Amino acid sequence: MRTIRSRLIAVGILLAIAVWQLIPTNVTQRVRDATTGRMKDTTIRRVPINLGLDLQGGIHLALEVDQSKGPVPDCATAIQLAEKVVRTRIDEFGTTEPVVQIQGRCRLIVELAGEKDPARAKSIIQRTAFLEFRITDMKNLFRDALPEIDKALQRAGVRASGQGAAAASVTQLFGTDTAKAKGKARKGKAAAKDTTDLNAPGPLSSLLFQGQLPGEYLVPEEQVPVAESLLARPDVQRLIPRGVELRWGTEVLSRAGRSYRTLYAGEDRPIITGEYLQDAKATRDPLTNQSVVTFTLSRAGGRIFERETGRHVNDYMAIILDGRVQGQPPIIKSQIGQRGQIELGAKPLQDAQDLALVLKAGALPAPLTIIEERTIGPSLGQDSIRDGIRAGIVGVALVVLIMVVYYRVSGLLAVAALVLYVVFTLGGLAGFGFTLTLPGLAGLVLSVGIAVDANVLIFERIREELQHGKLVRTAVDEGFKHAMSAIIDSNVSTLLTAFILWLVGTGPVQGFAITLIIGILASFITAVFVVRTFYMIWLDRRPDMATLSV
Amino acid sequence: MIRLFANANYDFIKWRRWAYGLTAAIIIPGFALFLVRGLNYSIEFTGGTLIQVQTAEPVGTERIRSALDAANIRDAEIQQFGAANEYVIRARIGRADQVVEGSTEMTAAAVDSALARTLGPAPEHYKILRTEAVGPKVGRELQGKAFAAILLSFLVTLVYLAFRFEWRFGLAAVLATFHDILTTIAFIRYLDLEVSLVVVGAVLTMVGYSLNDTIIIFDRVRENLHKFRRQNLYEILNLSINETLPRSVLTHGTTMATTVALVLLAGEVLRPFALVMTFAIFTGTFSSIYIAAPVLMYIEKRWPGEDARGARALRPPGSVPLNPPPAAPGGGSAVRSKAAV
Numbered sequence: 001m002r003t004i005r006s007r008l009i010a011v012g013i014l015l016a017i018a019v020w021q022l023i024p025t026n027v028t029q030r031v032r033d034a035t036t037g038r039m040k041d042t043t044i045r046r047v048p049i050n051l052g053l054d055l056q057g058g059i060h061l062a063l064e065v066d067q068s069k070g071p072v073p074d075c076a077t078a079i080q081l082a083e084k085v086v087r088t089r090i091d092e093f094g095t096t097e098p099v100v101q102i103q104g105r106c107r108l109i110v111e112l113a114g115e116k117d118p119a120r121a122k123s124i125i126q127r128t129a130f131l132e133f134r135i136t137d138m139k140n141l142f143r144d145a146l147p148e149i150d151k152a153l154q155r156a157g158v159r160a161s162g163q164g165a166a167a168a169s170v171t172q173l174f175g176t177d178t179a180k181a182k183g184k185a186r187k188g189k190a191a192a193k194d195t196t197d198l199n200a201p202g203p204l205s206s207l208l209f210q211g212q213l214p215g216e217y218l219v220p221e222e223q224v225p226v227a228e229s230l231l232a233r234p235d236v237q238r239l240i241p242r243g244v245e246l247r248w249g250t251e252v253l254s255r256a257g258r259s260y261r262t263l264y265a266g267e268d269r270p271i272i273t274g275e276y277l278q279d280a281k282a283t284r285d286p287l288t289n290q291s292v293v294t295f296t297l298s299r300a301g302g303r304i305f306e307r308e309t310g311r312h313v314n315d316y317m318a319i320i321l322d323g324r325v326q327g328q329p330p331i332i333k334s335q336i337g338q339r340g341q342i343e344l345g346a347k348p349l350q351d352a353q354d355l356a357l358v359l360k361a362g363a364l365p366a367p368l369t370i371i372e373e374r375t376i377g378p379s380l381g382q383d384s385i386r387d388g389i390r391a392g393i394v395g396v397a398l399v400v401l402i403m404v405v406y407y408r409v410s411g412l413l414a415v416a417a418l419v420l421y422v423v424f425t426l427g428g429l430a431g432f433g434f435t436l437t438l439p440g441l442a443g444l445v446l447s448v449g450i451a452v453d454a455n456v457l458i459f460e461r462i463r464e465e466l467q468h469g470k471l472v473r474t475a476v477d478e479g480f481k482h483a484m485s486a487i488i489d490s491n492v493s494t495l496l497t498a499f500i501l502w503l504v505g506t507g508p509v510q511g512f513a514i515t516l517i518i519g520i521l522a523s524f525i526t527a528v529f530v531v532r533t534f535y536m537i538w539l540d541r542r543p544d545m546a547t548l549s550v
Numbered sequence: 551m552i553r554l555f556a557n558a559n560y561d562f563i564k565w566r567r568w569a570y571g572l573t574a575a576i577i578i579p580g581f582a583l584f585l586v587r588g589l590n591y592s593i594e595f596t597g598g599t600l601i602q603v604q605t606a607e608p609v610g611t612e613r614i615r616s617a618l619d620a621a622n623i624r625d626a627e628i629q630q631f632g633a634a635n636e637y638v639i640r641a642r643i644g645r646a647d648q649v650v651e652g653s654t655e656m657t658a659a660a661v662d663s664a665l666a667r668t669l670g671p672a673p674e675h676y677k678i679l680r681t682e683a684v685g686p687k688v689g690r691e692l693q694g695k696a697f698a699a700i701l702l703s704f705l706v707t708l709v710y711l712a713f714r715f716e717w718r719f720g721l722a723a724v725l726a727t728f729h730d731i732l733t734t735i736a737f738i739r740y741l742d743l744e745v746s747l748v749v750v751g752a753v754l755t756m757v758g759y760s761l762n763d764t765i766i767i768f769d770r771v772r773e774n775l776h777k778f779r780r781q782n783l784y785e786i787l788n789l790s791i792n793e794t795l796p797r798s799v800l801t802h803g804t805t806m807a808t809t810v811a812l813v814l815l816a817g818e819v820l821r822p823f824a825l826v827m828t829f830a831i832f833t834g835t836f837s838s839i840y841i842a843a844p845v846l847m848y849i850e851k852r853w854p855g856e857d858a859r860g861a862r863a864l865r866p867p868g869s870v871p872l873n874p875p876p877a878a879p880g881g882g883s884a885v886r887s888k889a890a891v
Binding site: 054062064118119122369370371372373374375376377379380383384387388390391392394395396398399402403405406438439441442445446448449450452453456457460463464485486489490492493494496497498500501503504505506508509512513516 | 552553554655658659678679680682683684685687688692695696698699702703707710714747748754755757769793796797801805806807808810811812814815817819820824827
């Protein structure tokens, strides 16, 4: 009895862990807003199993540095630059978890799940990097213009919202509201409404917090889509002062438990662009122990830079790659010529290396060629899931039928264990964060067929033992004992092949191998341990059982 | 209680020569065809472009062919794929000509615009469901990967067998596995299935699966060799196959149920994979009985082991069978009666 209890506890714990992994969780997803065409965050609830690109649709790209116009000597550095650049641009895609990773030495893998427009994605990725230096809004022209913008927004019916609701819907909702309100207030009281609204914080300025530098603003992360859509309005664009342009930063700062994105107001004209940059290096100053990036400009670039920095001593210079401000703009301490350096203070060397990569990305436009592309439309992925699940249900139903008809009550025990098997396998996939691909789905179905093999081996052995005139209890014990070596053999040989496939395979094949591996491990637990426990309970309740339904 | 093949007593080994003939009849023509025409490798391996299109209504492959011809895209294969209005267009990279990386991409774009010109604008008249463009470099790499996977799994299998059995059993198991690979290649060739990395994966999984089947019979053989000291190997093999027969039928029944469900229901993309798996289960069972066991008998006869009664491996002349096989022509030679069942 005690062993039964401890076995049941073990099964219960395993089941609880597996089910825990499968509880639907909230997942933030970045989707394109249908009306404004901008990105916004939505939260959906789903079972946390990662689906491969072949199931959810999307684009897989493998890129290499284009060597057709002469060899690139150091492709590893070039691909690091490309990775940096592509990461910067990733926000332009409507992807929840974009994958940008370097494979091997010189290859970049980009995976965009759910992206429907491959041509657009490819053009964004293959575009050469554009680097520019711009002076931030030192005179705070933008801040001074904020009251005007707020007023304009209020006139258009936009109210300051404390909640991070989706911008478009907020605008629309309040837009119709005020239209009605105006209809009511037509009896000459429109002016009064204006004055009361002025006291409230403005729709835009309530979202912005002044940063440390002139022209730097912080926007709470969850309000970014709202701010983006407000700034995109034509009436707001018209009121942004002449000579000022707004650029989002790449950094996310956290202050007092909230995270903020940086927004910079800067001059609309760069003081210099990346084409003049020749080299950039990250070093650590041995004396001050500070991270430093040194950069070299071409001769012509040095002349321009000297003139411009001379005019902007003590101003802040934003480094903008592909329209996004990288890191915090450094201050210009004195006139800089052909060589300059950016001091990052106590920041880690990694930051300096990243910045050096950004500078080089502008200096060294490395065109990328696509050496492999796989695009799967979302409808095809859905069809695959539907067909795969249908085939799985039919296949598993057949297995259940065969087992129950042939082994009767013992078959039922095996089927009950099979339910646990499915839960364990899915829980394992979710828990370890493996990706389910289409061949993986096939592997899952296949492993159900293979999973019952262990039970077949055991049941056949029990039948043989019973035939030899053994008692039920002994026959069960002997059956499990003797079948074990065959079960281990069959599991090990399949595990070995699956492991090799996982080692050498690519995405889809690896998905197959992973589900096979997890499936085999789970089946070992259920077919041997769980079914044994079921038998123990059964024999415990009916100790005088003379015949076994097997 | 349902009992299939309970206490079965078939003389499997007797039919070995018929089995050799049958398997040769499958392998030799299939292999000849394979040597002449090679396999239908997927563009993953050859490099090239694959586009799966869904048209608003069935237009026929001819219409698509003319669209591509008009755009000067030659040498493309067009195939109806599953539904009547779905087609797959494949343009492989020629082996001889030097191809620039990125050109497969351009082919994909060219096909798209050619379709738009003939069939009408994209979302209403046709939809591109899937695009694969593989450059020559990636193709070569994948060939290498597949090759490495096959080689590595052979190596691991050999090591595993060496660890698990003495070399006579191991060699018999390896030859049976080799047989399975040959028949599977012949099968792939007959049906002209597309060989992708996933299909290679299916073949390798099958190698493990069939090996495991052989091991289960051999385990029984080893056990019976110890149990019945008086039987000769011929009888022990038959006995062991018969004893494991219910298990083989059941396990292969359940596994085959799942693979057949995949063949019929899981869609066009998985079909080659599922077909190969289904056939592999079949050939794996066949080879465990008709290749592994007789080959083991032959090996033991040629190089007798200490324990296995190799010298008595073949039936002794003049012995009488317990159950005469029903279809035995002549009936001159027979099996000695079994001492214990």
